[in-house]
Amino acid sequence: MSAADIADLPASGTVLPLVADAANRRVLAEWLAERERYTLTGDTPADAAFDLCILDIRALVENRVVLAQRKASSRALLPYLLLVPDAKRDAVEAFRREHADLWRLVDGVVRVPIRQYDLGDRVESLLRLRAQSRALADRERELEILNRVLRHDIRNDMNVVLGWLSMLRDDATDDQLPTLDRVEAAADHVVELTLVAADIAKTLTGGDAVALRPMSLTRVLRAEVEKSREAFASARIEFVDDPPNVTVAANDLLGSVFRNLLNNAVQHNDTAHPVVAVDVEVRDGVVRVTVTDNGPGVPAGVRNSLFAEEVKGIESSGTGMGLYLVAALVDTYDGDVRLVDDDAPGATFVVELPVVEDATDAR
Missing domain, CATH: 3.40.50.2300 (Response regulator)
Structure with missing residues (x-):
């Protein structure tokens, strides 16, 4: 409904x-x-x-x-x-x-x-x-059940993956071990995210504020860019300039914001060699992250509802939840995300988040 x-x-x-x-x-x-x-x-x-x-x-x-x-x-x-x-x-x-x-x-x-x-x-x-x-209460109950089932299934599957990785290590060569380490780290991170998602869902349905902490946006962004480079070997994903060190108030799902934007920039790109440029700028207490690609751009018919639930691009094979998740998380962080509506080729997304004072525990 x-x-x-x-x-x-x-x-x-x-x-x-x-x-x-x-x-x-x-x-x-x-x-x-x-x-x-x-x-x-x-x-x-x-x-x-x-x-x-x-x-x-x-x-x-x-x-x-x-x-x-x-x-x-x-x-x-x-x-x-x-x-x-x-x-x-x-x-x-x-x-x-x-x-x-x-x-x-x-x-x-x-x-x-x-x-x-x-x-x-x-x-x-x-x-x-x-x-x-x-x-609304019925819808909330359905979402609670869906959230619980999905987290349970994801954790079970990832535990199976971790078990297989342990078996592969026994016969792996020294050259293969670094790759297995990256796969294992990614699997552990997925399991951690299911726990974080459970806490956020509980907090949102309970009406309390989501617990945020100082986090290094720069570190998270660098990690997501590196993951995207490994996942999309044919794409060129790079920073416009060396990003400044900046801290924001967020949680462990901060990486999902930029992962979804980077994945969209490549997956919906119809060129032979996708190019994605990431720019980071700090001004007046706000950090602005801009993700620009050389793809076909966003169709005019979906621009106004781009961040709504279940909105998909033309010929998209995704679930349609990526940009909705981006908008929901950015809103949780008291920020803003938007599509730059201009005549430039490709698509440009801008994420703005309030900067917090540098903290020694930012990570």
Whole structure:
């Protein structure tokens, strides 16, 4: 389900009318019964399966424990709509100040006597938010499962690779050992990345900030350029100038940003001898890394959505997640990535990251 689909979810659902005042409860029940997209439930707050609870202050106080528990245990937004007597504004404001913990449970307010327009607008808005929140929670759960399965499978496969490498060492010649060392280092790095990805996924779904540390951008960038040179023997990948020593706040996935950009520059290049130029410039507390290739450039039809999920270039055999991952990581590092939209041949990508003070533990 796309973001647009989630935004357009209908405002319907099951409503729990939990109103202590008999007159208001009757008006509310009649209004809800006249609308087919709302289903009423008469169960208790502890047992009812509902998408929206409409209540007054008395009901809020009497059911405070179970209502707080229901909201806290719900993966998605579980909205409470409070009916507030218009003639008792001072008393309501005093209640709000004195019972801030209870007031935090409230997601919307409707004045009493009930005006159908106000009630309808609030009910529709909160039910739509509930539907969107549930859809996002379902998508998050699916991504958690996918992330867990992929990391498990990758680690298993890489452990098999490491086992084979150990066997190959027994019969390897002295000339072959350096190559096996590089393969083993790459395999170990993949296993490490699965652990880092697990921490990042957990942090993102938990709503906390991703833990970053000072890292040498220069060292990471040099390593990725060297890996790309080894992977693409027919390509020429080089720095425009010797890159300056610069430190940024990042994590172990920093290399993935530039690995994806370098791989794209070669894999989507239709020339016999791809050329990729990497330039590093520091200005006003920002490091700017520019990756330019001599390929066909980016088709106009995908430029505006280039960093979205599952966007692929023409005749691409990739998963379409590379540039999406680049954008997500750069955003995590409080930076920016963009395609330079000009008439120059090839494609030019620019990554900008805030520079941090040099640190002795930067690596």
